[in-house]
Amino acid sequence: xxxxxxxxxxxxxxxxxxxxxxxxxxxxxxxxxxxxxxxxxxxxxxxxxxxxxxxxxxxxxxxxxxxxxxxxxxxxxxxxxxxxxxxxxxxxxxxxxxxxxxxxxxxxxxxxx
Amino acid sequence: xxxxxxxxxxxxxxxxxxxxxxxxxxxxxxxxxxxxxxxxxxxxxxxxxxxxxxxxxxxxxxxxxxxxxxxxxxxxxxxxxxxxxxxxxxxxxxxxxxxxxxxxxxxxxxxxxxxxxxxxxxxxxxxxxxxxxxxxxxxxxxxxxxxxxxxxxxxxxxxxxxxxxxxxxxxxxxxxxxxxxxxxxxxxxxxxxxxxxxxxxxxxxxxxxxxxxxxxxxxxxxxxxxxxxxxxxxxxxxxxxxxxxxxxxxxxxxxxxxxxx
Numbered sequence: 359x360x361x362x363x364x365x366x367x368x369x370x371x372x373x374x375x376x377x378x379x380x381x382x383x384x385x386x387x388x389x390x391x392x393x394x395x396x397x398x399x400x401x402x403x404x405x406x407x408x409x410x411x412x413x414x415x416x417x418x419x420x421x422x423x424x425x426x427x428x429x430x431x432x433x434x435x436x437x438x439x440x441x442x443x444x445x446x447x448x449x450x451x452x453x454x455x456x457x458x459x460x461x462x463x464x465x466x467x468x469x470x471x
Numbered sequence: 472x473x474x475x476x477x478x479x480x481x482x483x484x485x486x487x488x489x490x491x492x493x494x495x496x497x498x499x500x501x502x503x504x505x506x507x508x509x510x511x512x513x514x515x516x517x518x519x520x521x522x523x524x525x526x527x528x529x530x531x532x533x534x535x536x537x538x539x540x541x542x543x544x545x546x547x548x549x550x551x552x553x554x555x556x557x558x559x560x561x562x563x564x565x566x567x568x569x570x571x572x573x574x575x576x577x578x579x580x581x582x583x584x585x586x587x588x589x590x591x592x593x594x595x596x597x598x599x600x601x602x603x604x605x606x607x608x609x610x611x612x613x614x615x616x617x618x619x620x621x622x623x624x625x626x627x628x629x630x631x632x633x634x635x636x637x638x639x640x641x642x643x644x645x646x647x648x649x650x651x652x653x654x655x656x657x658x659x660x661x662x663x664x665x666x667x668x669x670x671x672x673x674x675x676x677x678x679x680x681x682x683x684x685x686x687x688x689x690x691x692x693x694x695x696x697x698x699x700x701x702x703x704x705x706x707x708x709x710x711x712x713x714x715x716x717x718x719x720x721x722x723x724x725x726x727x728x729x730x731x732x
Contacts, residue, residue, distance in 0.1 A: 412695075414695075414696040415695065416537065420537075420538050423534050423538035423539050424539055442523070445523070446520060446523040446527065449516060449519060450524070453513070453517065453520060457513055460500070460504060461500060464508070
């Protein structure tokens with residue numbers, strides 16, 4: 359958030375921003391399917407030779423990841439994301455505690471036998 | 472819903488940076504514990520968590536760009552600067568090892584027999600496998616450029632062929648270099664010759680593996696239609712990195728393999 363001392367400064371800033379960025383909307387997606395579709399072929403019309411490529415799922419994924427559900431991007435897919443995140447968290451945080459304990463033990467002077 | 476009045480990307484809160492830092496702690500401490508206490512538990516944990524975090528962080532960047540459209544031209548410019556700065560830092564990293572090589576090889580000490588290669592060291596013949604490796608990497612530079620042109624010309628099938636060929640050449644290089652390492656008459660423990668040779672070529676080999684991995688991810692994304700003819704920075708970054716790896720090899724070949732033999 360930016361605070362301006364006067365209304366004039368605020369308007370000037372906004373005007374400069376507008377000229378610099380054109381105030382593009384965040385979501386300005388170039389749908390890859392359309393670009394490849396117009397110059398080559400539609401996904402549904404793929405000939406047998408290109409059947410290994412599969413269907414273009416990007417538009418569906420774009421819809422999924424742009425759902426206004428308030429989820430952060432690393433959890434946007436739901437359950438699989440949550441599982442992976444929790445596993446990573448457990449390994450890393452658990453590992454850090456193990457590491458600190460190991461370092462503490464390694465720093466203890468060895469008793470003479 | 473609020474819209475931003477700028478073309479930059481304000482990212483969602485993410486756990487990966489701090490977890491990545493923790494993973495780095497585990498990896499480095501794990502290395503120390505391995506060296507001094509012969510246990511690889513911590514190191515394995517560190518490398519595993521590093522892998523998981525890298526996968527998820529980069530997966531999120533693909534989501535933010537390809538699926539959510541956050542990579543405006545402004546954002547892309549920043550990413551370009553970032554990649555260029557990173558590659559430059561890697562160039563300086565290798566510069567250090569070249570410095571070490573020249574420090575020892577330009578004025579060989581009496582302990583080495585006053586000559587380079589030192590007395591008793593049989594260097595690899597630069598006209599055998601190392602020359603083949605040079606040809607392989609040069610060819611892979613051509614194929615990755617071919618792949619780039621195919622992408623900009625909307626030729627999906629050719630792009631896949633060219634990128635696959637690039638990756639195969641990279642794997643071929645790695646396999647050949649591995650056999651060279653196995654068959655070499657000298658080891659890393661053979662004085663300063665062994666140290667400079669294996670540390671410099673070893674780090675290069677690691678970068679070939681990293682570059683091949685980056686290109687493989689790009690191949691996957693290419694097959695899944697993530698790239699457009701006008702927006703494919705992930706691929707360009709991988710291609711830049713690959714060219715860098717190629718250039719480092721050319722320096723390694725001409726100095727350590729050829730001049731140093």
